[in-house]
Amino acid sequence: MKEYKKRIVKTIQYIDENLDADLSLERIAEISAYSPFHFHRIFKLVTGETLQSYITRKKIEKSAFFLAINKQLEIKEIYLDFGFSNHSVFSKTFKKYYGLPPSEFRKTAPEAFHKILQTQSKNGQIDTVFSQYICTIENLLNWTTMNLKIEVKQMPEMNLAAVMSLGIAQVEPSYNVLIDWAKSKNLFPRENVKMISVYHDSFKVTPPDKVRIHACILLDEKLEVPQGEVFSETIEAGRFIVGTGEVTLNDFEQCWVSLFLWMNEHHHSMRRTFPFEIYHSNFKEHPEGKMIVDFCIPIH
Structure with a gap:
């Protein structure tokens, strides 16, 4: 298989x-x-x-x-x-x-894209999909100012080892596969290791059970040959909007929505490549379940 x-x-x-x-x-x-x-x-x-x-x-x-x-x-x-x-x-x-x-659709997109529906899953977790307002645009902008440090900056090329997940439920198993592989290569655990999620689909337009997310780890050198389920992925150098904050998993959707809103308010346009998250800490090691995350949008 x-x-x-x-x-x-x-x-x-x-x-x-x-x-x-x-x-x-x-x-x-x-x-x-x-x-x-x-x-x-x-x-x-x-x-x-x-x-x-x-x-x-x-x-x-x-x-x-x-x-x-x-x-x-x-x-x-x-x-x-x-x-x-x-x-x-x-x-x-x-x-x-x-x-x-x-x-x-284009006329109603600003409204549709800033809606959210929280549905209770079988295990009591909250699954986030778009359907009702999270808050007004004004509140979103205020929330952004209070919770994210936003800057536009040039970022270097990043070579990643990746494992694909199809559907939000497969992200954690994909990270487990990736970490097992990284341990076998003595890449994990180590100081300042960077784990990255690359979003090849958007929850705005793709159902959660079909969204494609790559679980990744940052490498010093390019992975030349796929190894089992682990393959090479490259994030090209370029300009990015980077929103950095210490947030919980439940804040992620609001972070992305507010960051895209900030992008539009400041007249930037997204490049035809994929947004991603860089994790600087582990929420499981924080008493309030918080983690430091960079939310990154590629722009022209």
Whole structure:
């Protein structure tokens, strides 16, 4: 099963980086080194979706994200970038997922993206998804000022070892796999070790059970060859909005919402790469469950 996951990880990375390219079953199967017949069954087994459903969902979710956060982009530019041939096809598919045509979604996005619904899970934990207001924009900005130190800065390239998780429930198991691997390489525990979560999907547009998050550890050198479920990931050097605070896990959603709001208020636009969190302490070692975190948004 681990070999299946390793190949699917490679395939998912390829899909996400080539949403406007040839994503036929034959081409994707070639990337995964499986026959089309076997690949289709394995992909659904691992992800819970057919290949075409996954591709279509990713295109629509990425389109929704950029409709909301990059208001200066024309709708046509967005749908062409994500491989839709014309506005009619894009609008019909988009409406199927979000209940609104793209233009209406863009108008309501500021409201929709600053909503939250807390649902009680079976184990009593709070799962965070978007559906009702967390607070007004004014309160969000005040909360940001009080709880996050925000700056725009240049950050260097970061070489990571990563383990993929599909669905929020898989993040902790992914970190367990990563830490076991890091211990075997004498990379953990050590002083000033940096653990990083890279968000390849947004909870704003992707269901929590399908969101893709990479559990990562910062390396001194690039990991050249995948090792089991552990693979290489690189965060390119560039400009980032960095919000730093000592927060609890329950504060994370509010941190991200307020940081994106700060980005828009200060007229920055997000680059087409992935936001991430850098952890400087462990919440399990704090009496109030707090941890020091950098919330990082890549910008132009």
